[in-house]
Amino acid sequence: MSLAAAVAAQRGLVAGLLDRLAEIGRDPPGITRHAYGEREDAAHALVAGMARDLGLEVARDAAANLAMTWPGADRAAPRVMLGSHLDSVRHGGNFDGAAGVVAALAAIAALRGTGFAPRADVTAMAFRCEEAVWFGLGLIGSRAALGLLPREALEARRADTGETLAAHIRRSGGAPEAIAPGAPLIPPGAVRCFLEAHIEQAPSLAEAGLPLAIATGIPGNLRHAAIRIAGEDAHVGLPRRFRRDAALAGAELFTALDALWREEEAAGRAMAFTIGRFHTPVETHELTKVSGSFALSLDLRAYDPAHLAALERRLHAIVAEVAARCRVSIALGPRSAAPVGPCDAALRAQLAEAAARMGVATMPLGSPASHDAANFAAAGIPTGLLLVRNTNGSHNPREAMEVDDLMAAAATFAAWLAAQA
Template sequence: MKQAPLQDATLEALAAHVFAEIRALSPDSAGVSRPAFSGIETKVLDWLAEFARAEGLCVEEDAGRNLLFCLPEHAEAPRWVLIGSHVDSVPMGGNYDGLAGVVAGLMVLIRAARGGRGLARPVKCLAMRGEESAWFGACYLGSKMLTGQLPAEELAASHRGDGRSLAAHLEDLGIDTAPLAARQPICDLDRIEEYLELHIEQGPLLVERGLPAAVVSGIRGNFRHRLIRCIGQAGHSGAVPRAYRHDPVLAFAELMHRLDDTWDHLLRTGRDLVLTSGIVGTDAQSHAIARIPDMLGFSLDIRSQETAVLAQMRDYLRDQMDDIARSRGVRFETGPEVAVAPALMDPDVIARLEAAMARSTGAAFTMASGGGHDAAVFAQAGIPSGMVFVRNRNGSHNPEEAMDLADFMVGTSILSAYLGGEE
């Protein structure tokens, strides 16, 4: 017997149930922690698989041990639209970053299965592992694995906790690392017509504008150094005059001051840039209040939508480190760089998402993404890609993420309208 169409209120309650259950599977002392390629991440995927099967969806696992969900009639489709995002989180993060995109895809499928908005084309929802850089120092690992874009140094990257390589963690999960080492895609990219991703906004624009959702035009690229070491010379804090000091703390401070001045100049001239040093510290085993430290370590994350700005900043960073090293008698060891190119969303996908948003909300709104997302990796693999942002207060990567379910439902309605037209 055919089920009655699922009402929005029922669908919203179902989404709330999924978010609550997964929050309960991954609690931390604050927020949630779902480490990439971990047992907790696997437990979350197992729960999603059981939930999807109970809703009458087909579930399959791919070569990266990600999950794909679809309507039974689309299980053998030769090509499909992929809606996806990631299920891992940063340590003590929020519950919606990544997960909202997976739940949105599931709600689109469940709405179609229950006789709501139908799907004009086959659709599969992807619940992906390993997007956050917090665990191995590199981002988008899962989507890079899928698309054959995982660099060798990232496959060898060490885990922040146990120090073991990403390859070792993948092998623990039974994932064949040979194609990854050869940079071969582990899925058939020709079968993916488009990639769509819903994500919470990680900044304040939608909150400030009073809008529930937006279409995304493009995603900032970045280059990152997980650990830059500024190496100087230890000494007594009271006995070494300034002229004879090789102080890595002051060298770091001068470098950040110069970078900040350049950031300000670029913004004033209409260019796009953000930069962050989120990890800074001297050696806890040897630092002391009366000791000039011999080393300071710090991370650096530089982002822009403009390839030329990223190249300019890469050269500027090296020039400034060289200059400060000479003047202060220190040296900088940057370690490996992790880089992702900026990605523009597909113009045709953007236009159709804007039309779907206008049908769903009465007006379209389009904005750029400051944060990086898996959609950038799919776009760089040649797959037409698009994104929808959902309003979220208090930023992301913290326990205070505050996405209203009503806004989330607006985002899923945009996707449903895009994929199947109006009911």
């Protein structure tokens, strides 16, 4: 059987897995697969069952990450890893993360159908808790696997249950006591490279009319999930010169950051910032009251470490300026960060060639989002990322990936593995 025919034969597996994952996560108006919760556990069990049906070895590590391995001729040789995650944001879509796990399994199934035998192990991964909404820190499973998870993260509490990450890991079959910074769960030198497929976050491929992109890099980010502005409650009629308006300070901070983004964009320096939470305290805000307190969150990202560091310095300067001008105090609160993830140049070229061999048109494209792949790149492991066309963005119920486009990613992975694994 030709490789193209073998990939096409996996369309039913791909569509069926996606449908069953959607059923597990169904939470109108979208999909919710809680990290280290019953729905993510069920998604992992589903995928593990499919892997066993394909004849793969199934194992879980101390972080409850799922490894599904196709044994190679040389079991001691560094392996190829492919995969992504199965958790979602609340009321998100079905494909963010899950598409990458399914594409990895489809590529392996296709190659097995041709009789191909890999020289070294090929492992499809389903990492835990990629989304930061659950514990205030993203990429948790891959951070733990690579020894990059801060010790204090185990005491972070899940947004909905209030229980610690350690408790949730244990309930999902992991062993949090075995997770420590500098103690990777994946032995050093055991991974030759890591490949991930992920839906795109902006409709760049839809705009270009292409199914797939070869990612050029993954931005790093810094996050402040609980910024607090403190001013003074006052009467709605208070003249401006007497006010210490925390809400106005929040608005000024927002517009100053937007002006920074416009300035950086005009200079050709790619970045983004997002304020997700932005509110006066719901228990005390009133129509006729100047609010003395305000809360917001901030995600700031860029593709170059030096640029990200420069942006953080600008952030602190802006905060100081707004605080002085509005006569308030601004506490940025806890800081978390994810590293910049450069995509390996050789892998980028090889993936483009593999796609071309399978008749898949691609383009180079920077990923606007963080991914588990960024942790592998930060750990010095060569990393490649495929972006799959998705018209309506992600983290919303309207994610619009087509199965045929995911099949193009699976075909590209299969062709790459046939040439390289």
